[in-house]
Amino acid sequence: MVADDDKNIRLYLKAVLEKENYNVSLAANGEQALELLDRQHIDLVVLDIMMPGMDGYEFTRLLRENDNDLPILMVSARQQPSDKKQGFLAGTDDYMTKPIDAEEFLLRIKALLRRAKIASERQIVIGDVILDYDSLTVRRGETVQELPQKEFLLLYKLLSYPGKIFTRIQLMDEIWGADSETGWETLTVHVGRLRKRFEGWEEFSIESVRGLGYKAVKKV
16 A cells, blocks of 8 residues: 555556556555555555655554554655654654655565565575474475574574674674673574584575674575
């Protein structure tokens, strides 16, 4: 769904998305967007901020207060860091500024839909490899490996965002908790174990980024 009070922008984004075979519904403000959500299944919302009546911030807050985790991409002419911060505090998943680069816009849409699919299915599929969050297993054909929790969570985090560099601090906070007194050497050990465990698997790898941290690379 595209919610924007500017008709020309609505039609432009609709055309960009339909060219990639997305089904697109349109709303001119937050109230119309809520009505559409009641009547239709929506997978993602492209949302303007400045709209009459209910603006994008209020719409987002309302959804999040009601435990609705529908992916939201805010698209706005407001470019100040404070505007973006307010958007993320309201609960948006991503933020783009106008004028929009169509190629980047589509890439962000695909990334948000992929993350939403991962979150709902609690699985990551890479070629013949399946990571199952509920069972902490990695399956490849007839081979099934049940991983220790921390190893699995580390691998799942990296493969949820292939190509994204995570710093050691980010990974430590995410997997062990911000209050943990565990040292970085623990992370290094876990990465080493994962590399050894999946050595020779052609579907993915974990790469070190000098001076920063780690990233996962999908190869299929």
